[in-house]
Amino acid sequence: MKYGIRRPTVLLALAALAMQLPACGSGSGSPPATELPEFEQAEVARVDPGSALPTSWRDGIFMEIFVRAYQDSDGDGIGDLKGLTSRLDYLERLGVTGIWLMPIHPSQDGDHGYAVKDYRAIAPEYGSMDDFRNLLDQAHRRGIGVIVDYVINHSAAEHPAFVQSSSDNANAYRDWYVWSDRAPNSWTIYGSNPWHWSPTGYYFGGFWNQMPDFNLKNPHVLAWHQDNLRHWLNLGVDGFRFDAVGNLVENSAQAWENQDENHVILKSIQDLVARYQSRFMVCEAPSQPVRYAQPDSCGSAFAFGYQYDLAAAVRGQASAISRLASFWQDAPSGLTGFASNHDGFAGQRLADQLNADPRLLRLAAASYLLQSRRPFIYYGEEIGMQGASGLVGDPRLRTPMSWSPDRIHAGFSSSRPFRSLAANSVSANVELEEADPGSLLNFYRSVIAIRRSLPALQTGRYLNPRASGSTLSFQRELDRQRVVVLFNYGGSEALLEVDGLPPETVLQQHWPAHALHTSTSSGSLALRLDAQSFAVLSVTIGTE
Ligand SMILES: [Ca+2]
Ligand SMILES: [Ca+2]
Numbered sequence: 001m002k003y004g005i006r007r008p009t010v011l012l013a014l015a016a017l018a019m020q021l022p023a024c025g026s027g028s029g030s031p032p033a034t035e036l037p038e039f040e041q042a043e044v045a046r047v048d049p050g051s052a053l054p055t056s057w058r059d060g061i062f063m064e065i066f067v068r069a070y071q072d073s074d075g076d077g078i079g080d081l082k083g084l085t086s087r088l089d090y091l092e093r094l095g096v097t098g099i100w101l102m103p104i105h106p107s108q109d110g111d112h113g114y115a116v117k118d119y120r121a122i123a124p125e126y127g128s129m130d131d132f133r134n135l136l137d138q139a140h141r142r143g144i145g146v147i148v149d150y151v152i153n154h155s156a157a158e159h160p161a162f163v164q165s166s167s168d169n170a171n172a173y174r175d176w177y178v179w180s181d182r183a184p185n186s187w188t189i190y191g192s193n194p195w196h197w198s199p200t201g202y203y204f205g206g207f208w209n210q211m212p213d214f215n216l217k218n219p220h221v222l223a224w225h226q227d228n229l230r231h232w233l234n235l236g237v238d239g240f241r242f243d244a245v246g247n248l249v250e251n252s253a254q255a256w257e258n259q260d261e262n263h264v265i266l267k268s269i270q271d272l273v274a275r276y277q278s279r280f281m282v283c284e285a286p287s288q289p290v291r292y293a294q295p296d297s298c299g300s301a302f303a304f305g306y307q308y309d310l311a312a313a314v315r316g317q318a319s320a321i322s323r324l325a326s327f328w329q330d331a332p333s334g335l336t337g338f339a340s341n342h343d344g345f346a347g348q349r350l351a352d353q354l355n356a357d358p359r360l361l362r363l364a365a366a367s368y369l370l371q372s373r374r375p376f377i378y379y380g381e382e383i384g385m386q387g388a389s390g391l392v393g394d395p396r397l398r399t400p401m402s403w404s405p406d407r408i409h410a411g412f413s414s415s416r417p418f419r420s421l422a423a424n425s426v427s428a429n430v431e432l433e434e435a436d437p438g439s440l441l442n443f444y445r446s447v448i449a450i451r452r453s454l455p456a457l458q459t460g461r462y463l464n465p466r467a468s469g470s471t472l473s474f475q476r477e478l479d480r481q482r483v484v485v486l487f488n489y490g491g492s493e494a495l496l497e498v499d500g501l502p503p504e505t506v507l508q509q510h511w512p513a514h515a516l517h518t519s520t521s522s523g524s525l526a527l528r529l530d531a532q533s534f535a536v537l538s539v540t541i542g543t544e
Helices: 010-018 055-059 081-086 088-094 129-141 160-165 219-235 260-274 306-313 318-327 358-371 430-434 440-453
Strands: 061-065 096-101 145-150 195-198 201-204 239-242 280-283 376-378 461-468 471-478 481-488 494-498 508-511 518-521 524-529 533-540
Touching: 055 096, 061 088, 061 440, 081 088, 081 129, 088 096, 088 129, 088 440, 129 145, 129 219, 145 219, 145 280, 219 260, 239 260, 260 280, 306 318, 306 358, 318 461, 318 471, 358 440, 358 481, 358 533, 430 440, 440 508, 461 494, 471 494, 481 494, 481 524, 524 533
Parallel strands: 061 096, 061 376, 096 145, 145 239, 239 280
Antiparallel strands: 195 201, 461 471, 471 481, 481 533, 494 524, 508 533, 518 524
């Protein structure tokens, strides 16, 4: 097996660091560092700058942000890091404690960023490394952690490692990617043949011929990724979102997804990240989220599947409400909830799925924000932002944030935005909703504030789920706090009955604002809920 050239092991670098000596030169058999291509230069030892955040930041509310679409600061029509930094006050006021940035590295696609050309740099259109350091600093001052997208499965075809790898079949980096001399037969991934022709052989790229898959069976490739990860952790990044982890290792045309090797790789990365203070990582594994959320794998994964039931449940579909009730009962604690994201396969923007119906949007938000662990809001969801009219596919979901009613710029930029605005930017935007106490934005703030005020809603055990017709109730418990959450998704008033409460329960009502008529007796509760409404009540257990 040919592997890429590596400098001496990380252990040597660590030893040099311990001796307060520069990690100079190379061991026997390795060329001097100066002979290595730039992308492979420095191995990176762990130097944890610590964390300014409370450990609880990981149990709060996250937001997924597409930097390109969030806020432009310099008038080129493209969102950037300075623009995002200028909106941190808005995020803090919303109650967000963590933000996930879609890829911020130089990319070949020049859009979503998942075709990475340089894993240790910032995309020039997004700003400088100083801009990024400032973003981290300003976010941390507001109690907000920053996790960044890291694409371990593939690089851009223009990445210098692939340029080398594809140059000839004896190149030192040949085995950094997956090659075959002949065209492999019978492979189909997502409806396409993942093997692509080049003058020097066929290479594997499961998602796009311009995104070749790394050979993650090559330990040098994994070690190099781990150096890249330490590079960002040493800078003070609070963690990562890992893309497409179901696709890391392929073994055959029949065994190309969710292979055992994936979990071994992710556990090694989880261990790496856990050696830093208060960091967090989460994985995208749409076909097996529960498996990847286990401690021996990624440890945390998005709850793909839940979001489909969420949209159906709030419309009153009894079978979806039933699945919503049971979903979190046996879920691993690393499973994280969301309503929609940047990928069309996960569904349209929530406001499009629910036809911008304000009652349904409120019910959906309250459901997943109160029910799930570490919920991730997709940017703009909190103002009811729709996709762009006239666009299809993923770009439709990735439009500039609607900050103001301005028909041309939406407060996103002083010049023409890089992409069409949201279809409803004139009516649904931050400026208008800030001024309206009854807006969706202020509703999100209220629900998030309730969640933050009741620790059981953040990390508490999920108990006693009950679905009945168009209604759902569940309880969450932490220490001596028990919270009861009840939903009526139906079109008419409903009577809900809850049991399993502590005896002699005295309930405190957190939502709605008007007093509900409840009756309690020996551990059970009955109350009437208006059509399409919900309630949050809490009990302190064992007060004497
Ligand atoms: Ca810009
Ligand atoms: Ca792969």
